[in-house]
Amino acid sequence: MGISKNINNHTLSLVTTDITDFEVEAFVFYAREDLQLGTGFGNAISMRGGLTIQKALDVIGKANLTDALVTGAGNMKAKYIVHAVGPKFQEPGIEDKLKTTIFNSMKAAEEKGIKQLAFPSMGAGFYGIPLPVCADIMVTEIKDYLENSATLEEVIICALDKREYNAFKLNLDNLR
Amino acid sequence: MATKDRSYKAEKVIERLGKKLNRQVVGSLVGCVHCGMCTEACHYVLANPGDPTFAPAYKGDQLRKLFKRHYDWTGRVFPWWVKAKSVHTDEELEELKDIIFGKCTNCRRCSINCPMGVDLATFNRMARGLLVSVGIMPEGVAVVSKDQWEIGNQMGVLKEDYLETLEWMEEELQSEFEDDPSMTIPVDKEDADVVYSINPREVKYDPRTIADAAKIFNLAGENWTMPSEGWDMTNFGLFSGDDDLGGSVARRLYEKVIDLRGKKLVISECGHGYRSTRCEGPNWGQMDVPFVMESSVITMLNYIKEGRIKVDKTVNNESVTFHDSCNNARSCGLFEEPRELLNLVVTDFREMYPNRSENYCCTGGGGAMSMSEYTPHRLKSGKVKAEQLKATGAKYVVTSCHNCVDGLTDLIRHYKLDMKVTQLVNLVSEALVLPEKKVTIPEAAEAGLLAGKKILVVDDEPDIRIFFTSVFEDNGATVFEAADGDEAIEMARKEKPDLITLDLNMPGKDGGQVFEFLRKDDELSEVPVCIVTGRPELRRLIYDRPVRPPEGYLDKPVDEETLIRNSRKILELA
Numbered sequence: 001m002g003i004s005k006n007i008n009n010h011t012l013s014l015v016t017t018d019i020t021d022f023e024v025e026a027f028v029f030y031a032r033e034d035l036q037l038g039t040g041f042g043n044a045i046s047m048r049g050g051l052t053i054q055k056a057l058d059v060i061g062k063a064n065l066t067d068a069l070v071t072g073a074g075n076m077k078a079k080y081i082v083h084a085v086g087p088k089f090q091e092p093g094i095e096d097k098l099k100t101t102i103f104n105s106m107k108a109a110e111e112k113g114i115k116q117l118a119f120p121s122m123g124a125g126f127y128g129i130p131l132p133v134c135a136d137i138m139v140t141e142i143k144d145y146l147e148n149s150a151t152l153e154e155v156i157i158c159a160l161d162k163r164e165y166n167a168f169k170l171n172l173d174n175l176r
Numbered sequence: 177m178a179t180k181d182r183s184y185k186a187e188k189v190i191e192r193l194g195k196k197l198n199r200q201v202v203g204s205l206v207g208c209v210h211c212g213m214c215t216e217a218c219h220y221v222l223a224n225p226g227d228p229t230f231a232p233a234y235k236g237d238q239l240r241k242l243f244k245r246h247y248d249w250t251g252r253v254f255p256w257w258v259k260a261k262s263v264h265t266d267e268e269l270e271e272l273k274d275i276i277f278g279k280c281t282n283c284r285r286c287s288i289n290c291p292m293g294v295d296l297a298t299f300n301r302m303a304r305g306l307l308v309s310v311g312i313m314p315e316g317v318a319v320v321s322k323d324q325w326e327i328g329n330q331m332g333v334l335k336e337d338y339l340e341t342l343e344w345m346e347e348e349l350q351s352e353f354e355d356d357p358s359m360t361i362p363v364d365k366e367d368a369d370v371v372y373s374i375n376p377r378e379v380k381y382d383p384r385t386i387a388d389a390a391k392i393f394n395l396a397g398e399n400w401t402m403p404s405e406g407w408d409m410t411n412f413g414l415f416s417g418d419d420d421l422g423g424s425v426a427r428r429l430y431e432k433v434i435d436l437r438g439k440k441l442v443i444s445e446c447g448h449g450y451r452s453t454r455c456e457g458p459n460w461g462q463m464d465v466p467f468v469m470e471s472s473v474i475t476m477l478n479y480i481k482e483g484r485i486k487v488d489k490t491v492n493n494e495s496v497t498f499h500d501s502c503n504n505a506r507s508c509g510l511f512e513e514p515r516e517l518l519n520l521v522v523t524d525f526r527e528m529y530p531n532r533s534e535n536y537c538c539t540g541g542g543g544a545m546s547m548s549e550y551t552p553h554r555l556k557s558g559k560v561k562a563e564q565l566k567a568t569g570a571k572y573v574v575t576s577c578h579n580c581v582d583g584l585t586d587l588i589r590h591y592k593l594d595m596k597v598t599q600l601v602n603l604v605s606e607a608l609v610l611p612e613k614k615v616t617i618p619e620a621a622e623a624g625l626l627a628g629k630k631i632l633v634v635d636d637e638p639d640i641r642i643f644f645t646s647v648f649e650d651n652g653a654t655v656f657e658a659a660d661g662d663e664a665i666e667m668a669r670k671e672k673p674d675l676i677t678l679d680l681n682m683p684g685k686d687g688g689q690v691f692e693f694l695r696k697d698d699e700l701s702e703v704p705v706c707i708v709t710g711r712p713e714l715r716r717l718i719y720d721r722p723v724r725p726p727e728g729y730l731d732k733p734v735d736e737e738t739l740i741r742n743s744r745k746i747l748e749l750a
Contacts, residue, residue: 018335039319040326046335089311090188125325125424126318128309160326161406161428 005175009147011154012139014172018087019120019158019164020044026070026080027118027158029104033085034062037118042128045081047174053081066097069110082109082117088127095137098123102141110151118156121164131167139171185310188268190246190262192306192423194346200300205243207292208233214286214296218538219277223557230279231284233295238275239303269312275302277314278550281542282415283502288533305417313416318544320412324425329408331376340403341379345387349394355739361390362438365401371438371476373403373409373429373453375446375578380546382578388605389444392476395608396484398501400442408434409443410578411452414503415543419460420598426457432467440468442475445599447501448541451508471510473576477517479547487607492522496603497570499528499584500535501577509533514576517600521607526568536561538575540583558583562591574603583696612735624652625740629747630671632656634664634690635679635708638734644677647736648743661685665693668700675747678726680709680717689719695723704746706730 003156019027020041029041035057045053056071063069068084074128084105087097102122109117122138124127142155159165182190183522199203209233214232215221224230237259244251251260263269282297290296307313308321340363349359362368370393378385391398406428413422433441443450451461454469479485498518504510511532518525528535539558544550545670565573565588573584573595584597631653633644638659645655656671658664661684668676676694680687687707694700706728707718728740728746 021335038322040322043332044327044334090185092184092307100297120326123420126322128311130418132313160328161424162431163424163427 003169003172005052005143005172007143007146007175008148010152012142012146012172012175013154013156014159014165014168015156016159018160019118020048021077022156022158023077024118024156025078025116025164026073026079026082026109026112026114027078028068028073028082028084028120028122030120031063031083031085033065034085035060038099041120045073045076049076049081057083059070066100066104068101068108070108070114073108078118080112080114081110082114084108084122086123086127087129088123090128094123094129095133098129098134098137099141102138103145106142106145106149106152106155113151115151115153117152117154118158118171120158121160121168123166125160131164135167135171139168139175143175182262183266183269184311185269186263187267188310189306190242192309193242194247196302197305200295202243203275204236204299205240205298206248208236208240208290208294211291212337214290214294216678217286217289219285219539219560220553220557223559225615229275232280235275235280236294236296238272239299241446266312266316269307269310272303273307273312273314274550276300276307277317277543277547278553281502281537281539281544283537283541284506285502285534285537288506294422296712300708301414301417303417303578304415305419308416308418314547314549315512316548317412317517317543320415320543320546321418321421324408324410324412325421328428330410330412331380333376333379335405337659338376338407339404342382342386345383345390348387349390352391354737359391359394361386362401363617364404366400367437367439368401369439370397370398370400370404371433371436371440371443372400372442372444372472373407373449374402374444375410375449377410377578377582378407378444382581385599385601389472389599391608392479392601393484395611396479397482397521401436401438403429403432409453410446411447411449411457411622412543414448414452415546422452422456425463426453427461429658430457431511433467438467440470442470442472444472445576445578445601447503448579450510451503451728455508461562461683471504471513473510473514473517473600476600477513477520480517480520480604485604486609487521487604488609489521489523489607492603493524494522494528494572495524495568495570496522496572496574497526497528497565497568499538499565499573499575499580501575501580502535502537502541504576505535506533510512510576514574514600517604518574521600521603524570524572525679526563528568528573530564538577538580538583539587540579544653545579545582545586554583555586558587558590562587562593565595566591569736570595572598574598574600576600577706610735611674612737623737624650625744625749626646626747627652629653629675630656630745631671632658632664632667632671632676634658634661634682635689636660637679640679640708644739651740661687661690664690668694668703669697672699673703675743676703676705677708677730677743678705680707681711686717688721691718691726692721692723695721701706704728706742706746707735708732 004013086101087094124134220230241261284297287295324330346361353359704727710732
């Protein structure tokens with residue numbers, strides 16, 4: 001199951017899959033400022049990728065809100081992970097911060113020469129950003145970026161379940 | 177946004193409180209008359225009699241004062257009279273967190289004892305949700321919630337680990353049932369009559385419960401399956417108060433059952449999982465569920481009543497009591513069925529008092545097991561439960577809830593009770609009477625699985641000799657019988673058998689003496705011997721002797737299939 005949109009000869013796709021077990025060049029992990037992988041997707045990254053990822057993050061130490069940085073993906077199917085520190089739990093200015101985080105994720109990927117990048121639903125779910133808000137911002141930001149991107153050729157949004165898939169599909173269907 | 181005298185998070189909590197108010201919550205917020213009836217109902221109060229902050233009415237007041245201040249006209253007109261008060265700082269929210277997460281398990285015992293119908297647990301859960309929405313929660317709640325949001329189950333079990341565990345349990349089953357091809361754990365089978373969902377704790381810490389359930393489904397001849405995804409029927413949204421999590425988790429499970437075209441969803445023994453999936457999930461997920469949902473307790477009970485499985489309760493002859501899970505009993509009315517089932521599979525059931533909807537919390541509910549910072553509170557508050565358990569004098573406490581298993585296990589350890597915890601699925605599995613299987617004879621061995629073999633059956637019980645002789649002869653063997661030790665030696669010397677089945681407890685020379693004689697006899701020392709006894713303690717009659725141990729050992733009673741299989745194995749025919 002999945003859909004794709006052509007954006008200025010680049011592709012924006014939507015699939016339902018576990019992003020940490022997905023064959024893709026790089027994927028975005030919604031990171032904490034202390035760069036500890038923690039639980040959820042972080043747990044899956046630790047289990048499937050091995051210790052090297054957290055060690056690489058420990059060398060960096062910490063990151064600021066909206067920062068995005070790239071590490072290897074250890075033993076995972078992906079080659080790289082973009083660790084993006086997004087807003088959490090109803091903090092002020094959440095929409096602008098989310099937009100900046102998404103932009104910085106793609107920029108960091110491009111600087112690394114990455115052509116294919118997968119996103120989870122950024123900040124929705126545990127961190128409480130309402131799913132319709134998340135879907136609207138993500139689809140708009142990714143579309144705008146792909147229209148002018150030099151290196152990045154394909155962005156894939158990985159929905160966890162039908163609820164997420166349908167929210168993103170609504171926004172993708174409305175893309176012109 | 178933050179105001180001059182209020183933090184951003186406090187502002188958001190107050191704002192969201194207004195959106196969460198419905199008739200049920202407002203009724204509970206305004207209904208309390210502080211009569212104190214709830215006080216004696218709460219296990220926290222009973223264990224901390226001098227501390228009023230544990231009283232349900234006090235705990236309720238912490239949210240009630242906010243409601244009065246911001247959403248009730250009385251608080252606006254005469255706030256001093258109705259004790260209306262706002263919240264201003266993040267520190268105050270942290271204090272509220274320690275009350276609503278740390279001093280209440282949402283067990284609802286106070287709710288059913290309130291003459292005004294105040295349901296503290298309902299708005300305590302709502303208050304938890306308000307704090308979670310601004311990121312204020314115990315670390316354990318955050319850990320578990322994030323795992324359930326992103327991995328799909330609350331213990332972070334990866335899909336490959338879950339599937340490997342199912343394969344492992346299937347192998348264990350097939351090993352137990354001699355490669356019986358019907359002993360499987362089918363995954364993602366479409367159009368099954370039963371889709372079985374479990375608690376990730378079973379995968380991580382107690383896979384035996386999965387194997388036991390699979391054994392029961394297979395012996396009942398059920399057309400069943402387990403889903404590869406959306407298999408977690410637990411739901412931390414119930415504990416954290418996050419309705420979005422509750423709805424997402426419930427929908428994932430419902431949608432998987434629909435994708436598989438399953439006819440019934442059976443929920444393994446888990447109190448909060450049962451309540452979340454069967455009772456709350458359709459509301460949280462805003463979804464009409466087009467299939468039947470049932471606790472595995474009821475499924476197992478029906479299998480027995482319908483004769484689909486047979487049980488022998490004498491197998492479970494230790495004293496047993498039953499602990500009612502709060503979510504099963506108080507919130508879902510599931511308390512007679514487990515007792516009915518229990519009485520079918522154990523011989524010595526002892527009720528604990530009080531029981532059913534009045535039973536006390538195990539102290540592990542409401543997510544308490546994941547909040548280690550409150551462990552001392554939790555264990556102290558378990559005093560009343562420990563006294564209840566001890567008074568039964570039972571060796572086992574049975575519960576249909578995984579949280580209760582862990583909560584009770586902790587209490588038993590802390591209060592040094594001589595007791596173990598188990599679940600109904602384990603007891604039913606233990607009590608199963610396995611159907612007698614006709615030993616099928618391969619075409620290539622039509623003459624018999626033991627054709628051409630001479631077997632000496634030694635036993636002082638005529639019934640045993642007749643049964644063994646009949647089975648062996650039906651399978652092509654020539655059989656000789658001996659009723660005591662002397663006759664056994666005489667017959668062995670005369671007939672030179674290929675195999676001797678030897679009872680231990682016999683008049684005259686006992687089995688041990690006969691065995692030693694055979695092993696030391698030049699002509700008979702290589703004849704394989706299979707010990708058959710109903711008294712395992714007599715093994716010393718054999719193993720204490722300075723001779724080679726026997727080739728086989730069977731405990732009475734022995735069924736036909738086991739006898740043939742072991743005999744063929746000893747004779748190297750298998």
